[in-house]
Amino acid sequence: MARTPRVLPGGQTDERTHVLEVLGNAIVGGMENYVRNLAANLPSNEFKVSLLCPFESPYTALLRSEGRDVYIAPLRDDPPWKTIELICTLVRETGVDLLHAHLMNAHTVAAIAGRLSGTPTVATLHGMSLHAQEISVARTTGSHTIVVCREAWSQALAVGLAPELVSLVPNGVDLAKFHPMSAEPAEFRQTINVAPTDILVGFVGRLAWEKGPDKFIKAAEFILQRRPDVHFAMVGTGLMEKDLAATVRRAGLESRIHMVGLAREPHRIYPALDLLLHTSRADAMPLTILEAMASGVPVVAIGIGGVPEIVATGETGVLVGTTEWPGIVSEYPGDWEGVALAAISLLSNPARLKSMSGASVRRAQASFDIQQSATMTSHIFRQLLGARADKARLHSVP
Structure with a gap:
């Protein structure tokens, strides 16, 4: 034809x-x-x-x-x-x-x-x-x-x-849009009443079962037991939003876990984050991780699907295994508990976080344009x- x-x-x-x-x-x-x-x-x-x-x-x-x-x-x-x-x-x-x-x-x-x-x-x-x-x-x-x-x-x-x-x-990922200077960190933090000097950990994604937002909240609660000074931002919307908000209210953590809703311009959010937690149950090559890396945000992620192909563990972030398959070589246990423990470790080492931030940007520019x-x-x-x-x-x- x-x-x-x-x-x-x-x-x-x-x-x-x-x-x-x-x-x-x-x-x-x-x-x-x-x-x-x-x-x-x-x-x-x-x-x-x-x-x-x-x-x-x-x-x-x-x-x-x-x-x-x-x-x-x-x-x-x-x-x-x-x-x-x-x-x-x-x-x-x-x-x-x-x-x-x-x-x-x-x-x-x-x-x-x-x-x-x-x-x-x-x-x-x-x-x-x-x-x-x-x-x-x-x-x-x-x-x-x-x-x-x-x-x-x-x-x-x-x-x-x-x-x-x-x-x-x-x-x-669009490197012209997602980069460490795409927005002033204080811009997003002001919208959720988080100070420039506070630690802010994020989740960005659809609030649906396969994306594991409930695991993120469990990890956040675990972290807050040891680091009550940390703030968390859940960016996204979906079928689980009301249930997740109710879980946060029942735990009395509304001042620490901020439900942000849908972000029309996510590139203006990433520079405000110190760390991203990716707790998905099913993913191939999630754009969220690529966007975070390009923006200079280290990632702690459960190593499902193609995630191990993105995160250079120990260099741009940390990978942990799943409960069913803890096959990722990591010093941390599987699933959300491992994510929480890895996050606590990284947050106590600002120099390592900074090193991972630079390495994340370089890896995104080299491999994920x-x-x-x-x-x-x-x-x-x-x-x-x-x-x-x-x-x-x-x-x-x-």
Whole structure:
């Protein structure tokens, strides 16, 4: 199927590759931030990015404010025909050249529409492992799979996905936005009545079970028993927010554990933190850790998924194991207890924290620049489009 350039108002043609990002959710979360960052860092003279989301939200409003075309259609793991129909229509009427899906419901609908319309399809899997349906969809439709951590990459190959259809592209962070000087530390601290000289430990993420915010509160309570001078900031919102706030109230710790809510500009928060605790139960390559590192904030993290690929333990932070798998080599016990003990140790050693801060920035700059991720992703896009063009030429030969 040959590519037809889009005709713009005034009769001009748009020769850019038109990518339709198909998102399985539209909250302000890690996957959604990844898509925004990618869209902003793909070469604008080569790629036009539009998006399809399952519902209207502050996120879709933000995308439109940035000049993106946004379409709304229902997305389920068993995709409705009208959504498949819409994507095929967008391919035909707006010149979409490539589909890029995120989350299993989006991958399923995009892969089917891609096969029906002859459009290359890529699915970025943001988890630390592949679900059976994601494997089946990739095998059945021949969609290309991008994974963000080595654990998911090895599983993809182990279950039999073709190596040439699997790519490992680590997440990246916008280093122009996330850096130690992105905001004055006192700016955020003033909003929660924390003095410039106080110690402030943070959690940044969705307040959902898989992100482990309840573990963060347990770690905070443990730390406060030994260091009652420390303050904690929980940045984020989610289904667990009310229950977590009630837990803090029952413990009488509202003056120490500050529930911040959703942060529209997280890059202005990180410089205020002395330490970040990452207590997630399931994660592949969390942007929160990358953002903290780029901002010069050391991290104590439970080493699940791709987290051990990010944190250089002892250099940029500390890794601890999980209760089920304490396999991370650490002097601390597994799970949130280990996180708490490691945090207490680091907070009593300001010189080590400072050293880790500098090392975190250097590691983020060297290995986790969003421009590197965008370059790798755009290369995959070009390869797929080139393969389609070669196939079209072959079929056109008499």
